Amino acid sequence: MAEYKLQIPLSDEEVRSLKLDDIVYLTGNVITLCYSWHFRKVLEFLYNKKQPPMKLMGGVIYHCPGGFRKKGNRYEIKFVGSTTSSKFNLYTPDLIRLGSIKAVIGKGGMDLQTLRAMSEFGAVYLATVGGCSALYSCKVDKVVRVYWPQSHWANNVWELRVYNFGPLMVTMDSFGNSIYEEIMENAKRKFNNMFPQ
């Protein structure tokens, strides 16, 4: 188990060197996508071979429905935290394939299709511990930009500057290994032994 302090954008080499259980701290800009329509909107650009307004290559997506307060014509961050990543299983493989993102920050992991895309194109899943907003909020510096502002701030896509953001645990690596798959396969086996058909 190793610890890394990495800068965003991430390189293929950096991502390929990460192993399960490694701990990562990130510095740089992350993009928060936390609703299905956020993903569909970004993918619409990519499917039409157009560049979305945010820089994705080498970038990091954060499944974060955060809290923000407007101060004049700027926003300050009140809190961040991870929502359940599996909600975005459908969209993430294409985001990795077409957007060249290098990492996803969330909680609870993602599915086999996402794991395959991570393996094929070089990306990792970085898990936060769920229910730990206070801890992770300390590592967020400021709002860099708002994309597609909505009538309520809770529905916006944000670009956030983070500094030593972590601890983030590598729980899905870029070689087809997922701690979640291993644990759940084991759990299903135990369950089937408890309740044979």
Add this chain to the structure above:
Amino acid sequence: MLDEKKIKKLLKEMYLISLTTVPDEVLQYLKKIIINSDNSRERSIAKIMLENASLAEKNRCLVCQDSGLPVFFLKIGETNPLILRLARLISDVVSQVSLEIPLRCMAVDPITRKELRDDNIGVGVPILHWDIDPKFSGIEIISVPKGAGSGSWGRIKIFTPDAKREEIDKFIIETVLRAGSNPCPPVIVGVGIGANFDEVPKLAAKACLRGLNTPHPETRFKEWEKELFSKINQLGIGLMGLGGENTALAVNIEYTYTHKPWLPVAVNLQCWPDRKATLRIYNDGSYELFKGARLDG
């Protein structure tokens, strides 16, 4: 008798406590893991959870960014003029806190998915569960914000009365299995047995509310809780679904008598922070305000 202004202040404090603290028994549970577990990943996660809980309580900030749907359990002892105004006072307080922090607005129309307002108030929200207890000499309000992480995974099934114990166990344990890492384990597993379709989920919610180390007073259910607790932990899902022997914080069963032709069973999952806070206002004007909930009173 406390005046309305004072009661509102106490209600606001209670709601804030439920959003910014983790009950002591959960903290104890995490400390035990750090000391006793031989799984280094599990120990690391437990340390992060503990650090977050400490930071949130010290700085009065949110334990989790999902501040949940505002849900309150109310117990009324005797006829009290406050009863008529409590619903409005609670709504006022949820609105105030939602705008001040600010909280994300979690209450939306189920079809359009649009918020009515900015402040977590909507049709039927906050959710209030009222209970009359003639033995209680006052009013008790417990704030239990319910997030989507764990809230999305509850289940209900109406079994036939000849259902075997094994079938029911399988349903309960499968509920935890299919949730996997999503509800932020370790989870409190609340089981409701009996009643009918509308009441049995409420029994499951009340079971969650009991928290840790509160075995059922009847031996047959106490034993059943222990067995389920052991079996669920044998699945090895662990903290945040990353493996280990600690998948359940507790398994609690609540039951009532039921109708002859059916056997309803509901399972409710509560995520690891188990956020809740209690305000008790006694008829003599004294009050208690604390994080967590207690069975006494």
